[in-house]
Amino acid sequence: xxxxxxxxxxxxxxxxxxxxxxxxxxxxxxxxxxxxxxxxxxxxxxxxxxxxxxxxxxxxxxxxxxxxxxxxxxxxxxxxxxxxxxxxxxxxxxxxxxxxxxxxxxxxxxxxxxxxxxxxxxxxxxxxxxxxxxxxxxxxxxxxxxxxxxxxxxxxxxxxxxxxxxxxxxxxxxxxxxxxxxxxxxxxxxxxxxxxxxxxxxxxxxxxxxxxxxxxxxxxxxxxxxxxxxxxx
Amino acid sequence: xxxxxxxxxxxxxxxxxxxxxxxxxxxxxxxxxxxxxxxxxxxxxxxxxxxxxxxxxxxxxxxxxxxxxxxxxxxxxxxxxxxxxxxxxxxxxxxxxxxxxxxxxxxxxxxxxxxxxxxxxxxxxxxxxxxxxxxxxxxxxxxxxxxxxxxxxxxxxxxxxxxxxxxxxxxxxxxxxxxxxxxxxxxxxxxxxxxxxxxxxxxxxxxxxxxxxxxxxxxxxxxxxxxxxx
Amino acid sequence: xxxxxxxxxxxxxxxxxxxxxxxxxxxxxxxxxxxxxxxxxxxxxxxxxxxxxxxxxxxxxxxxxxxxxxxxxxxxxxxxxxxxxxxxxxxxxxxxxxxxxxxxxxxxxxxxxxxxxxxxxxxxxxxxxxxxxxxxxxxxxxxxxxxxxxxxxxxxxxxxxxxxxxxxxxxxxxxxxxxxxxxxxxxxxxxxxxxxxxxxxxxxxxxxxxxxxxxxxxxxxxxxxxxxxxxxxxxxxxxxxxxxxxxxx
Numbered sequence: 001x002x003x004x005x006x007x008x009x010x011x012x013x014x015x016x017x018x019x020x021x022x023x024x025x026x027x028x029x030x031x032x033x034x035x036x037x038x039x040x041x042x043x044x045x046x047x048x049x050x051x052x053x054x055x056x057x058x059x060x061x062x063x064x065x066x067x068x069x070x071x072x073x074x075x076x077x078x079x080x081x082x083x084x085x086x087x088x089x090x091x092x093x094x095x096x097x098x099x100x101x102x103x104x105x106x107x108x109x110x111x112x113x114x115x116x117x118x119x120x121x122x123x124x125x126x127x128x129x130x131x132x133x134x135x136x137x138x139x140x141x142x143x144x145x146x147x148x149x150x151x152x153x154x155x156x157x158x159x160x161x162x163x164x165x166x167x168x169x170x171x172x173x174x175x176x177x178x179x180x181x182x183x184x185x186x187x188x189x190x191x192x193x194x195x196x197x198x199x200x201x202x203x204x205x206x207x208x209x210x211x212x213x214x215x216x217x218x219x220x221x222x223x224x225x226x227x228x229x230x231x232x233x
Numbered sequence: 234x235x236x237x238x239x240x241x242x243x244x245x246x247x248x249x250x251x252x253x254x255x256x257x258x259x260x261x262x263x264x265x266x267x268x269x270x271x272x273x274x275x276x277x278x279x280x281x282x283x284x285x286x287x288x289x290x291x292x293x294x295x296x297x298x299x300x301x302x303x304x305x306x307x308x309x310x311x312x313x314x315x316x317x318x319x320x321x322x323x324x325x326x327x328x329x330x331x332x333x334x335x336x337x338x339x340x341x342x343x344x345x346x347x348x349x350x351x352x353x354x355x356x357x358x359x360x361x362x363x364x365x366x367x368x369x370x371x372x373x374x375x376x377x378x379x380x381x382x383x384x385x386x387x388x389x390x391x392x393x394x395x396x397x398x399x400x401x402x403x404x405x406x407x408x409x410x411x412x413x414x415x416x417x418x419x420x421x422x423x424x425x426x427x428x429x430x431x432x433x434x435x436x437x438x439x440x441x442x443x444x445x446x447x448x449x450x451x452x453x454x455x456x457x458x459x460x461x462x463x
Numbered sequence: 464x465x466x467x468x469x470x471x472x473x474x475x476x477x478x479x480x481x482x483x484x485x486x487x488x489x490x491x492x493x494x495x496x497x498x499x500x501x502x503x504x505x506x507x508x509x510x511x512x513x514x515x516x517x518x519x520x521x522x523x524x525x526x527x528x529x530x531x532x533x534x535x536x537x538x539x540x541x542x543x544x545x546x547x548x549x550x551x552x553x554x555x556x557x558x559x560x561x562x563x564x565x566x567x568x569x570x571x572x573x574x575x576x577x578x579x580x581x582x583x584x585x586x587x588x589x590x591x592x593x594x595x596x597x598x599x600x601x602x603x604x605x606x607x608x609x610x611x612x613x614x615x616x617x618x619x620x621x622x623x624x625x626x627x628x629x630x631x632x633x634x635x636x637x638x639x640x641x642x643x644x645x646x647x648x649x650x651x652x653x654x655x656x657x658x659x660x661x662x663x664x665x666x667x668x669x670x671x672x673x674x675x676x677x678x679x680x681x682x683x684x685x686x687x688x689x690x691x692x693x694x695x696x697x698x699x700x701x702x703x704x705x706x707x708x709x710x711x712x
Contacts, residue, residue, distance in 0.1 A: 025593045026505045027540050029292065038493055042592065044538040048292060048320035059361060062320075067545060072532065072588035073495035073511025077625050079586055082534055083547065102246070104272070107294065109361055111320040116538035116545075118590070120509055121492040139246050139274045142291020142387070146263065146272050147247030187247050187270065220247075227245045227274055231289055231444070378466075380474060426472045 003157040003175065007168045013211055015152070015164045015218060020133075020226035022140050030141025032226065034133035036152075037166055038123035043133035044116045045141040048105065051112035062105030066096040066115045068130050074119045076167060091127045092117075098131050098151065098183040098193035104144040113143065124167045124179075125153045131183050131193065136223050140230070149192060150219040151183035154212040156200040161208045163215045180205075182212040186220040189213055240279050241444060243289070244271040250284050261286025276444050289444070293319040293386035293416040295358050302376065302414030303366065305349045308341050315351070315366060318383065318416040323364035325353065332369050350376040350420065352412060379410070379422020382433055384440050386417035391443040392436055399439065399449065406456035407432045431459055468650045474658065480699060482654040485710055487604065489612050496628070497613025501605040503654060505595035507539075510605035512587050512613040512633075516621055519575070519582040527574020527582040531560035531606060533589040540594035540657075558681045559589065559602050559641065562670030565678040566639035568610070573634035581621050585613075585633065596656035599668050600707075603641035608712060610635060639670040639678050640708050642700040646688065651696055653703050667693070669700035673708065677701075 006012065016037030025031035028044035035041075051057050068091040070080045084092070095117065105113065115137065117130035128151035135149040155165045158175025170179050178198030184191050191209070200208065238250045250262060251269040258264045261273040262284050271277075275286040293301075295317055303323060307314035312326040327335050330344060345351060352373050357365040368374070384392060393400050393413055404411050409423035409432045419436065423429045435456060442448055467474060477483070483504030491500040495511035519526060533556035535543040543549070548556075563569075574583040587609060589602045610633060617627040645655045645663040652659060660666075665684035672678050677697065682688065688696070 025507075025538065026595065027593050028538070030290070040492075042538065046537075046541050050321055067537070069536075071492070071509065071511065071590050072534075072586070073492055073498060073513045076494050078515060078623075079513035079588070082532065082588070108320050111362075114537070116536065118536060118538050118592075120498075120511075121494050123494075140290060142274060142288050144261075144272050145246035146270070148245065185247075187249075187265065224245045224248065228243045231243050426467045426470065426474075426476060430476045 003160040013163045015215055018222050020222050022136055022226045022230045030137040032133045032136035032140060034129050036125060036129050038121060039125050039129045040121050041129035041133040042118045043137040045137045047113040048108040048111040057110040059109050062108030062111040062113060064096055064100050064103055064113050066092050068092045068095055068117045070119045074122050094193055095131055099134055099149055101192050102145045102147050102149055102185055103138060124165050124170050128152050128181050132219055136227060139227055147185050147187045148223050149183050150186055150216040152212055152215045152219060153179060153181045154208045155179045156204050161204060161211055163211050180208055184213055184216040186217055238277045240277055242277045244277055245274050246272050257283045259283040259285040288387045290385055291387055295319050295355055295364050297355050297358055299355045299415040301416040302350055302352050302418035302420055305345045305347050313345055318418050321362045321364055323366045325366050329367040329369055345375060350381055376420045379420055382419050384417050384419055388440045388443045389413060389415055389417055392439050403432060403435050406460050465648050479650060479652045487608055489608055496616060497609045499605045499608035501601045503597055503601045505593055506597055506601050507592040508589055508601045508605050509592060510587060510589045510609040512609050515584045516581050516623055517584045525575045525578035526571040529569050529585045531587045532556050536591050539591040555598060555602060558668055559606055561679040562639045562641045566672050567636055568638050570634040570636055596660050597654050599643045600641060607638040637673055639672055640704040641668055641670045642703045643668040644696040644699050651699055667696045669697055671701055671704035
């Protein structure tokens with residue numbers, strides 16, 4: 001019969017409740033929190049700073065390094081063992097690729113900017129929340145960026161395109177599901193993160209990407225407000 | 234069409250500040266076809282047709298001629314490595330370390346040891362961001378006593394004020410000695426802890442309210458209230 | 464710094480025996496069986512409890528296990544490096560673990576499901592969010608509050624159903640309060656900032672039970688301490704432990 005009503009009663013293109021805050025970690029050069037539903041991401045930026053060992057340096061421009069990690073008690077299931085597993089390493093890597101295109105590090109040869117993303121609680125969409133938080137943290141660190149990056153997961157649940165999947169939807173059993181995390185540069189509509197697992201037709205994929213873009217623009221507004229709020233009393 | 238923001242508005246990366254060719258991008262903005270877009274988190278400043286963004290945050294970028302406060306992080310054969318509170322460390326060579334002559338095989342830690350703070354001037358910055366500094370000049374020295382705080386480098390001009398007016402006002406009211414490095418490192422020393430704490434509180438206030446008009450009045454009123462009856 | 468300490472004051476204006484403001488937020492993570500965030504001044508840590516069902520250790524077949532881990536996240540300080548746990552992180556975890564264990568905080572026999580076969584494993588993880596000094600005391604408080612608000616998840620045929628929480632709390636007896644006192648020159652300070660920690664000669668963490676008994680200690684720092692030092696530092700720790708205990712939810 002298809003997926004006609006969402007588990008939490010949301011409209012198909014509706015985001016969960018979102019909340020953003022900038023400047024949450026005083027020791028960091030830039031930091032931010034982003035919550036979407038029950039998924040919370042914290043991001044801290046350190047740098048630019050000189051990169052060691054020297055052979056890793058790029059004399060043309062600075063490099064960006066991202067690290068994604070789930071806190072041991074953050075998962076719906078068992079405890080997550082400390083130390084990055086293969087999943088966390090891959091997500092760190094695609095996060096870096098998602099953010100790198102907007103950050104201008106040409107003023108910082110041989111230097112590195114470190115981004116640390118930590119998740120205290122998770123309910124799907126963690127890499128997207130991490131990217132959204134990290135983009136705010138990078139802006140808060142005062143880096144030159146042609147735009148922010150905003151990110152959301154969209155999906156196909158039994159023929160219906162939905163925005164911002166929660167865990168129960170990812171785990172839908174009665175039909176095919178596709179989970180598609182997407183990150184976008186809002187001003188250009190260019191996509192910097194695209195992953196998919198599951199099952200979807202080409203036509204539905206195109207529709208899903210369109211929905212993701214619309215949702216990303218909403219998230220972008222939240223990011224902008226949060227960045228400004230740090231300075232407006 | 235035209236200007237989409239006002240003077241002193243806070244903008245974020247990716248935010249359109251003007252539409253059409255009447256306005257020109259300056260520092261902190263770029264042109265994207267018909268639009269002028271911000272690429273920093275900062276305050277809008279409009280100079281005629283040029284739109285500039287004055288950053289609200291960000292690390293210090295070393296510039297030749299700046300007087301900064303650095304921290305000794307390494308003592309080497311031929312000089313000292315200095316943390317500049319920027320992305321890069323700087324080199325202080327023997328010849329530039331003092332107005333006095335330092336013999337070749339002197340024990341360098343006798344002059345400056347790891348952890349010491351010094352005031353110094355940036356004498357050279359290469360394209361690869363190799364930085365040389367010098368301590369030959371009036372007022373450049375090792376900083377002893379007192380304490381170090383760091384402020385946002387982008388706020389240093391407001392903390393110093395027009396021709397040093399702000400910092401002089403704070404010094405006078407709090408009875409402390411203050412030295413502000415262009416790199417956002419500030420050395421404060423007073424005889425009483427209350428004086429130093431008031432200085433820090435005042436500097437933080439300038440930092441937080443740097444984009445507000447009437448800042449000087451606000452600070453002068455605050456200092457008056459705080460020091461009344463003392 | 465020593466100059467001002469001689470006048471009885473610290474760089475931030477506090478008295479030597481004065482804590483910064485302590486803020487406790489229970490339940491910072493919905494998926495943990497129990498959790499808490501603790502701020503002391505700008506220092507912030509999270510602690511979360513996760514429970515699982517496993518085989519008991521052969522030497523204690525009828526007892527469950529309580530373990531504490533800690534991670535110094537590079538997110539929380541420019542001085543923490545990514546990678547395997549540093550010795551500082553390991554020491555922090557062990558000191559908090561010992562405090563909880565030796566206070567007899569939990570009745571591990573009640574964590575037994577079937578002797579020799581299945582018992583509850585309770586894991587407390589502490590992670591740092593912002594390091595502005597005194598991670599030890601913040602971690603101890605966070606771990607304690609997380610354990611206090613933890614509830615068992617449902618189990619069905621020895622399989623944990625993590626989504627479903629019961630209203631059954633952990634069989635807690637008594638939680639310690641750990642207080643760290645540092646020595647700089649001839650001065651004893653509580654709740655040190657990062658700056659003060661860098662200058663410390665010695666450090667003593669004292670875990671104190673509700674009845675005032677001491678149940679664990681750890682001396683740190685590079686300088687030795689005298690009997691008089693220990694006596695004075697323990698007195699101060701016990702006094703502060705009482706004060707902090709009064710603030711706990």
